[in-house]
Amino acid sequence: MPTANPISSVNDFVIRFANVNGSGSASANELFGRSILRMGVPVSPRNIFPSNIQGLPTWYEVRVSEAGHLGARGGVDMMVAMNPQTWDKDVASIEPGGYLLYDSTKPMPKSKFRDDINVLGVPLTAITNSTYTDPRQRQLFKNIIYLGVLSALLDIDPKVIETLIAEQYKGKEKLLSSNVHALHLGRDYALGNLKCPIGLRVQKADKVGDRIFIEGNSAAALGAVYGGATVCAWYPITPSSSLADAFTSHCRRLRHDPETKQAKYAIVQGEDELASIGIVIGAGWNGARAFTATSGPGISLMQEFIGLSYFAEIPAVIVDVQRAGPSTGMPTRTQQCDIISTAYASHGDTKHVLLFPEDPAEAFEMTAQAFDLADRLQTTIFVMLDLDIGMNHRLCRSLKWDDARQYDRGKIMTADMLQSGKDFGRYLDVDGDGIPFRTYPGTHPTKGSFFTRGTSRDRYARYTEEGSAYADNMQRLLRKFETAKDLVPRPLQANADKPTKYGVIYFGSTSPAMDEAIQLLEARGQQLDRLRVRAFPFHSSVASFIAEHDFVYVVEQNRDSQLRSLIVNECSIDPVRLVPIVHYDGTPITARFIAHAIGDHLDALKITPLRKVVS
Amino acid sequence: MTYVAKPLFHHPDLPKNKLGFTHRDYEGKVSTLCAGCGHDSITASIIEACFDLSIEPHRVAKISGIGCSSKTPDYFLGNSHGFNSVHGRMPSVLTGANLANRDLIYLGVSGDGDSASIGFGQFAHCMRRGVNMTYIVENNGVYGLTKGQFSATADRGSKSKRGVVNSDNAIDMAGIALQLGASFVARSFSGDKKQLVPLIKAAIEHQGAAFIDVISPCVAFNNHAGSTKSFDYVREHNEAVNFLDFITGRAPIHIDYAPGTVEMVEQHDGTVLALRKLNAEYDVHDRQAAMSFLHHQAADGQIVTGLLYVEEDAEDLHGHLNTVPAPLNTLNEKDLCPGSAALEKINASLR
Numbered sequence: 001m002p003t004a005n006p007i008s009s010v011n012d013f014v015i016r017f018a019n020v021n022g023s024g025s026a027s028a029n030e031l032f033g034r035s036i037l038r039m040g041v042p043v044s045p046r047n048i049f050p051s052n053i054q055g056l057p058t059w060y061e062v063r064v065s066e067a068g069h070l071g072a073r074g075g076v077d078m079m080v081a082m083n084p085q086t087w088d089k090d091v092a093s094i095e096p097g098g099y100l101l102y103d104s105t106k107p108m109p110k111s112k113f114r115d116d117i118n119v120l121g122v123p124l125t126a127i128t129n130s131t132y133t134d135p136r137q138r139q140l141f142k143n144i145i146y147l148g149v150l151s152a153l154l155d156i157d158p159k160v161i162e163t164l165i166a167e168q169y170k171g172k173e174k175l176l177s178s179n180v181h182a183l184h185l186g187r188d189y190a191l192g193n194l195k196c197p198i199g200l201r202v203q204k205a206d207k208v209g210d211r212i213f214i215e216g217n218s219a220a221a222l223g224a225v226y227g228g229a230t231v232c233a234w235y236p237i238t239p240s241s242s243l244a245d246a247f248t249s250h251c252r253r254l255r256h257d258p259e260t261k262q263a264k265y266a267i268v269q270g271e272d273e274l275a276s277i278g279i280v281i282g283a284g285w286n287g288a289r290a291f292t293a294t295s296g297p298g299i300s301l302m303q304e305f306i307g308l309s310y311f312a313e314i315p316a317v318i319v320d321v322q323r324a325g326p327s328t329g330m331p332t333r334t335q336q337c338d339i340i341s342t343a344y345a346s347h348g349d350t351k352h353v354l355l356f357p358e359d360p361a362e363a364f365e366m367t368a369q370a371f372d373l374a375d376r377l378q379t380t381i382f383v384m385l386d387l388d389i390g391m392n393h394r395l396c397r398s399l400k401w402d403d404a405r406q407y408d409r410g411k412i413m414t415a416d417m418l419q420s421g422k423d424f425g426r427y428l429d430v431d432g433d434g435i436p437f438r439t440y441p442g443t444h445p446t447k448g449s450f451f452t453r454g455t456s457r458d459r460y461a462r463y464t465e466e467g468s469a470y471a472d473n474m475q476r477l478l479r480k481f482e483t484a485k486d487l488v489p490r491p492l493q494a495n496a497d498k499p500t501k502y503g504v505i506y507f508g509s510t511s512p513a514m515d516e517a518i519q520l521l522e523a524r525g526q527q528l529d530r531l532r533v534r535a536f537p538f539h540s541s542v543a544s545f546i547a548e549h550d551f552v553y554v555v556e557q558n559r560d561s562q563l564r565s566l567i568v569n570e571c572s573i574d575p576v577r578l579v580p581i582v583h584y585d586g587t588p589i590t591a592r593f594i595a596h597a598i599g600d601h602l603d604a605l606k607i608t609p610l611r612k613v614v615s
Numbered sequence: 616m617t618y619v620a621k622p623l624f625h626h627p628d629l630p631k632n633k634l635g636f637t638h639r640d641y642e643g644k645v646s647t648l649c650a651g652c653g654h655d656s657i658t659a660s661i662i663e664a665c666f667d668l669s670i671e672p673h674r675v676a677k678i679s680g681i682g683c684s685s686k687t688p689d690y691f692l693g694n695s696h697g698f699n700s701v702h703g704r705m706p707s708v709l710t711g712a713n714l715a716n717r718d719l720i721y722l723g724v725s726g727d728g729d730s731a732s733i734g735f736g737q738f739a740h741c742m743r744r745g746v747n748m749t750y751i752v753e754n755n756g757v758y759g760l761t762k763g764q765f766s767a768t769a770d771r772g773s774k775s776k777r778g779v780v781n782s783d784n785a786i787d788m789a790g791i792a793l794q795l796g797a798s799f800v801a802r803s804f805s806g807d808k809k810q811l812v813p814l815i816k817a818a819i820e821h822q823g824a825a826f827i828d829v830i831s832p833c834v835a836f837n838n839h840a841g842s843t844k845s846f847d848y849v850r851e852h853n854e855a856v857n858f859l860d861f862i863t864g865r866a867p868i869h870i871d872y873a874p875g876t877v878e879m880v881e882q883h884d885g886t887v888l889a890l891r892k893l894n895a896e897y898d899v900h901d902r903q904a905a906m907s908f909l910h911h912q913a914a915d916g917q918i919v920t921g922l923l924y925v926e927e928d929a930e931d932l933h934g935h936l937n938t939v940p941a942p943l944n945t946l947n948e949k950d951l952c953p954g955s956a957a958l959e960k961i962n963a964s965l966r
Contacts, residue, residue, distance in 0.1 A: 212965035222961065228951040230943040231714045233707075254953040262939040264950055266714040268932075271740040275707040278700070278737070282711025285698060286676070286719075287944035290711060304701050398962045401955045407948055440944065441676045441696035441712070442719050449673060451689050451697040463644075463689070 006118050007097040008199035011041045011066035013077040015150075015200075018090045020083050022054030028143035029060040031168075032150060033393070035161045036064055037213060040205040044070040044512070046392050046588060051238070051328035057086045066205050070359075070395060071513030072388075074590040078200055080146060087112065099198055101149065120194055122149050127185055141182040148186025155197040157204070158187055212360075212398050216389035217293075219360035220319055221246035222399065223367030224291055225254055228407050229317070231290035233268045233279035235298065238332055239387040240321035243293040244269075273298035277305040277316070284315040285452065287412075287440040289371045291317035296338045297326060299345065306380050307346025310477070311454040313427075313438070315374035315381075315410070318342075319367060322386040324586045333586025334387035336508055339562035342382045343536055349474060353484050354382045354536040358511035359389060361396040362534075366489065375410035377484055378438060386557070388509040388588040413437040418447040426450045426461040427473055434479030481537055488535035491542055496527035503529040503549035504598065505542070505578075507563060509588065510555055516591035517598070524595070526602050528553070536566060543571040546578070553598055555581040557589050621645050633669040641665045641672055643693040648683060653805035653831030653846075654753045658690045660808050661722070661751075664815035665692065667861075675720045676712055680705040680734060683760055684726035684753035684831075692722075703734025706741035706750070710932070713746050716942035717933050720819060721748040728758045731767035731786045738788075742795040742824050747931035749818040750826045752788050753805070755833035756844040763836035774841030789923055790909045792826040793902055798929030799825035800905070802920045804849050805832065813859040814922060820861075820886040823929030830918065843916075854912060856897040857921040860889035882927055890922060899925050 007013070017032075019025035026047075033045040044063045050056035063073050078099040081090045094100055096116045102108075104121025113119055128142045151158050162180055169176040190196055221243050224232070234244040248267055255264045270276035276292045283290035294302070299320055309316045322338050324330035342354055355370060357363040363385055370381040413424050418439070424447065427436050436459075439448035450461035458469045496518075506514045511532060521528060531545045531552075546552050546567070554564040561580035568575050581597045583589040621644065629637040641662040646655050665672065672694040679685035681702035688697040700708040709723045730738040730752050741750070756769040763776055770785045789802045799821040803811040811829065818825035830849050832838050838845045843852075880888040880899070890899065898904055905924045912919045939946075 208966075210962075210966070212962050214965050222958075226952055226958070228946075228948065230946060230951065231711060233711065254957060255951070257939055260939070261937070263937050264939050264943070264946055266933075266936050266938055266943060268710065268714070268744070268936075270707070271736055274704060275710075275737055275740060278704045278707025279711035279714070281700075282678070282698075282708035282713075283715040283943075284711070285708070286712040286715035288711075288715030290715070305704070308701055399958050401952070401958045403955050405948075439696070440716075442674050442716065445671060445673045446694055449694050449696050451699065453699045 005097045005116075006099070006199040007077050007095065009077070010201045010203050011064055011205060013200045014061060014063045014073050014075060015078040015080065016076045016090075016093070017060040017080040018083045018086050019058050019060065020085070021050055021052050021056045021058040023143070024140045025058070025082065025143045026060065028147050029062070030393070031161060031164055032147055033062045034164055034213065035151070035156050036062070036202050037208055037395070038160045038164065039157060039202055040208050041066050041202055042068045042070065042207055042395050044072075044392075044394060046072060046388070048587075049332050051332050057083050064202065066207050068207060069512065069516045069591065071511075071516055072588040072590045074592045080150070082146070091117070099200065101146065101153070118198065120153065120198070122146070122186070122189060122194075127189060131185060141178070144179055144182035145186035148183040148188075149190040151183070152187045152190035152196045153194065153198050155201045155203070158183065208395065210398050211395050213393050213395055214360045215242070215391060215393055216357070216360040216363040216385050217243035217321060217391060218246040219399065220293075220363040220367040220383060220385060220390070222250055223364040224317075224371070225250045226364070226401055227289065227368030227371035229289045229291050229371060230265050231280065231283035231288045232265070232292065233270050233276040233290070234292050235270045235273045235276050235294065237273075237295045237298050239323050239391045240293040240295050240298070240319065242391060243319055243321060273301040274305065277302040277318070280316045281305055281309055281314050284309070284374070285441070289315075289317075289375070291319060291371070293319040293321065295321050295323050295331070296341065299338055299341055303346045306352065307348060307350055308454050309380040310346065310350045310352065311348065312452050313378040313436070315378055317367070317370045317374050317381050317383065319383040319385060321390040322384065330586055332387070334509065334588055335557050335584055335586065336384070336386055336510070337558040337562070337584070338384070339556075339558070339566060340560075342384065343566055351481050351537070352380055352382060353377060353488060354384050355489065356384050356507040356534050357389065358508060358532065359396045360394050361399060363389060364399050369489070372408040373484075373487060376408050376435070376487060377480060378410060378435065379480075384508060386509050411435055411437045413439050413443070413448060415444045418444045424448050425459045427457065427476070428459040429476050429479065432479070433483040434476050434481070435483060485537045485539055488537070488539070490539050491534055491545070492532045493529065493541070493545060495529045496522075498527050500527040500529055501550040502527070502602065503531060503545060503552040504555060505531050505533055505545070505552055505563070505567070506555040507533045510557060513589050513591045513594055514555060517594035520591055520595035521599055524599050526599055528598070533563065538567065538570055542567060543573070546571070546573055551577045551579055553579045553581050553601075555589070555594055557583050559584045632666050634671065636666065636669070636672070638662060638666050640694070641692055643688070643690040646690045647686065649835050651834040652683070653755060653833070654684055654687050655690070656805040656808065657751065657753055657811070657829055657831055658687050660811045660815055662691050663808070663812050664819065667812070668816055668819060670720060670819070674718075675722055677722045677724065678705050678709045678712060679724045680726070680729035682726040682729045682758070684724055685729055687753070688722070688724050703729050703732070704737055705729065706734065706737035706746070709748055710741055710744065710746050713748060713932070715944045717747070717938070718942050721746070722819075723748050723750040725750070725752050727752060727754045727756060727766040727768040727788070731788055735767065735786070739791065739795050742792050742797045742826065744932050745796065745798065745824045745930065745935065747822055747933070748824060749815065749821075750824065751815070752826075752828050753831040754788065754828055754844070755831050755837050756842070757833050757837040759833050759836060770843040773843040774839070776836050776839055787909060787913060789826070789828040790906055792828075793906050793909070793924055796824075797826045797924075798823035798926035800924040801826070801922045802828045802830070802918070804830045804853055804920060806846055806850065807853070807920075810855060810858060810920065813861040816861040817859060817882070817886070817888050817922065820882055820884055821925070821929065822883045823926070823931045849918060852916055852918050854917040854919050855921045856892075856894040856919060856923070857899070858891040858893060859922055860891065861886070880925060880927060882925075883929065888922070888925070893921070899923065
């Protein structure tokens, strides 16, 4: 092993696995992450995967951070290079002094390595082939064997991994013992042939607590179950498909009548996104809580219906798991790029409510809340997830539910209310909040029925093409949007220890990287107050936060600083007061990137201007 | 003509149905369509069918897309909720509404532009899914509101009012519905109320995807020589395979048709269709033969009408999904929310 000033770090490093898609590496890699978690050390794993089923490169990155940093860090301290296709790039990405674990079965020319890294060769293929004959087994157990090697190199307690394997293969004793055997094959080789542990080590800690490890899509789907969704219509699109899949499996466990086994939900895979949102809107019109999960291109296709939901005032929930633009390839990479296309979706004058969860726990809470908001506001509510939160396991606080909580079904006029003579105008603002009463179809034999149209009706839903009636309605819709400001989750503000003239606004999956970036900036002596926006329309505190600072950075994961545009437009802010910090190459934003971009900008301000020449 | 209020009074001796309602209770606003429009005759047939069946008007949900035909739900069943949704998207909206509350009667009204052109996909997929509904296409072969462009059901070789000859092949909606698994398929003519009313009644009682293609001439843009959707053309080429007498309930059936010419078809809900055969060979239970017959007759320029296919024991989408009998929109927190104890278990499994 070359001695290249090895990185030495306990419970604080980044390891990346370079694999071939479809080789069964995902479960071994996930086992790796979980075993460290079980040792009480926080991890944040990220899948970087191709638009492919088999053959293309895929990476799995695990950040180990006892300090609890869950954002992507950038840089790789150890590379597990299992994919010849990406070897050169993978080796090049290792930090100086970092480690390379590779399959040394076939000798590699020296030119394929670097002098400033620590190379650890294990003849994985040779070990595998001498133990297993079945090609599929060879492939799968090779992954477990390198996991065994890593457990020795990084000092991971093998008992912890064995426990996890036992939990995974409960009742399948044969699989259990063969996996444990493979684990020890790798571990024993490493202990016998390599210096263990290396400079990177995992040490038992107590920093995980009762937090849970869950994908945002699964948490959001659980939020839909708890929030009372009964109709789900969807069309497959990465990265949102796993949300509908998770809703299906949650419902199978939690939503069947125990006696009759009948379903208290209906899930339809639509023929496209148009049908999906149409089904959601039909169900919402008829009083069921309904949602769809999609991504940017799906949002594009749904535009007409989203407008109908706005104008005809029909509750709907859309979970948008955002990702990079059209085609295949980049769409398996994360972005926060649908802010404008959702906020102002559709034709005519429209504005929509957006919620921005930062992690799976908020994805659960906000998705559940979205159904209350949709019923209360009688419009579409967007839950703005992204691939980074949606498709990666994330450590987050336990999910909580208050059993006393009741669903807010909004302003529903019942048969009794109609019978008692209560005045019903479908588009009549009875109490100034801009929200009218609605009736469910079939409520009363002679009262409360109306003909639903997008426009061209008066306050009592009677057909009219009068411009004044249209304008009257549009003004009411604005009042309703004002009402929404106090119903949606408020921004969360955290001030710097010392007073500062500068602030930063951010949202969604940027959260963990931002929190860490604040620490990095503090270390540079740079202080920032920060405001995490959690919803649109913006609460008044967004404008006041900006007013309280000389200028404010707006950090987001898209090219056009879309949230900044929305703030400028909706809060009438002078654009020069909002400095865009954007990251949009498809990788999750990192603390290093944010700290660098903001830090350099702040440094540039310190340059003392030349004294004015006094004439 | 919406400014003309419909008078509320009516003749005291108007006949009443089992629920005590008169025809007037099934009417809606005054139609704003052209005088003589075939669609208005279909509206009248829907009113008559609902009256005859003694349906509570408010238990019907009327859903349409956009177009002349899609305006008509405003002209019948004024005490029902109606939804004038998005062009070509009635089927998905109706599917969602049906999932939310399986207890209502769903009437989807659409046109040939709405269902065969822009909404062809949605039409196809709701048939495939077996949504329990009556889907009526008011088929005139043209776009009326935008002034007479051909739709996808216009026959090849037919001529527009401006003299343009249509070079595209026509979509046969009934044929497509058959192929996609609709469990009730019929075709009729707006000018033949005697044929149409019992078909609508049977479709409403049918517990599955019921489709009726109603040829409904457009008096403004498609009722000239050279059109294959004009009143004259349809009358000349109408080939009815059967005639339906619709019988509700399980009352003893007294039919005095000649033996061998009538077939009794009992639907899932106990209603009986007395099918008077006009074509002795035609079998309403043979999907493949029906498709073949339609294609064959179409090649000869004939428009086959009547009940084309029925599956007595159809299962609908709720059946496929095994949903609870209670409408999903009536379920509350107790039914739907698994609660904190279940959540704690889920949390524990994620550590």
